[in-house]
Amino acid sequence: xxxxxxxxxxxxxxxxxxxxxxxxxxxxxxxxxxxxxxxxxxxxxxxxxxxxxxxxxxxxxxxxxxxxxxxxxxxxxxxxxxxxxxxxxxxxxxxxxxxxxxxxxxxxxxxxxxxxxx
Numbered sequence: 001x002x003x004x005x006x007x008x009x010x011x012x013x014x015x016x017x018x019x020x021x022x023x024x025x026x027x028x029x030x031x032x033x034x035x036x037x038x039x040x041x042x043x044x045x046x047x048x049x050x051x052x053x054x055x056x057x058x059x060x061x062x063x064x065x066x067x068x069x070x071x072x073x074x075x076x077x078x079x080x081x082x083x084x085x086x087x088x089x090x091x092x093x094x095x096x097x098x099x100x101x102x103x104x105x106x107x108x109x110x111x112x113x114x115x116x117x118x
Contacts, residue, residue, distance in 0.1 A: 040065050 003012055039047045043062035052060025070078045105111055 003015055007015075038053070039049065041061045041063070042048065042050065042053060043060055043064055044050055047065075050060050070081075072078075106114065106117065108114075
């Protein structure tokens with residue numbers, strides 16, 4: 001986003017300082033993903049960068065952690081994700097139905113207290 005040419009220097013400085021702070025926050029929040037995501041394909045017992053991973057050896061990479069997350073008995077993530085999806089479906093349906101009924105009611109001319117609500 002470019003600033004207009006007539007912008008005063010101190011506003012221009014604050015604008016670029018603001019962009020710098022936003023960039024730093026973005027890097028602070030996103031940078032860990034660049035470490036965690038490759039580690040999630042590790043075939044080892046612990047999440048470490050093995051020599052095979054550094055060489056991109058296919059035997060050193062696996063979907064083990066994702067399989068454990070979905071189908072593992074130690075981690076109930078699969079059940080939690082399934083419950084979240086079921087709740088999300090019912091919440092979405094309820095919101096659509098109630099929102100439609102509210103919109104139809106507010107669009108009626110003869111709704112009492114319409115001015116108070118809107």
